[in-house]
Amino acid sequence: MTTKQTGAYYPAGTVDEFLPRIGRVVEIEDEQLAVFRTSDGTIYAADNHNPHPKGGPLAEGIVSGHYLYDPLYDWKIDLTTGQVQAPDTGQVKMYPVKVENEQVWIAV
Template sequence: MTTKPAGTYYPAGTIDEFLPRIGRVVEIQGKQLAVFLASDGTIFAADNRNPHPKGGPLAEGIVSGHYLYDPLYDWKIDLSTGLVQAPDQGQVQMYSVKVENGTVWIAV
């Protein structure tokens, strides 16, 4: 699993600010993160950098289940692990997320 160990949690907004299946960019401690709300209510946070050699933002992708579909390169990324699915290869840095009293907290 590629989720960073839990460090200090920072508020990223309220749960109502995140739309299901659509990414939102949040900046925490100088890092630009892509935050996704899956249709089952699970929230994922990742570096907003596509692992493709040409790069690009991840927040523009669409979530289905726990997978992110990147519209730039047609890559499928598992949001639980950060791993790009075969036949492509790569990995996205994921961050621990928790929700308390309607606030989304991300560990950076």
């Protein structure tokens, strides 16, 4: 039996490995995350599953400011909260991120 550490931070790569406004898939502890670096350098980690009823990946979305436009349904998602913006509704699970010495760490 394996146990997962709750809230433990795991290395996800260096800051330079995350290109601005382009998503990247990172797998940590059996979780598939979509990681984004905004044009101001902030890094966000989200569940890589679209909350739309038909689902789909989020890592292929387009980042503008602190919003992600999902690639299949053009839903606008706030990267700071994971909240899908009106007129659509939904919530994307977001993960805590910290950067130390150019290393990106994500808590799952």
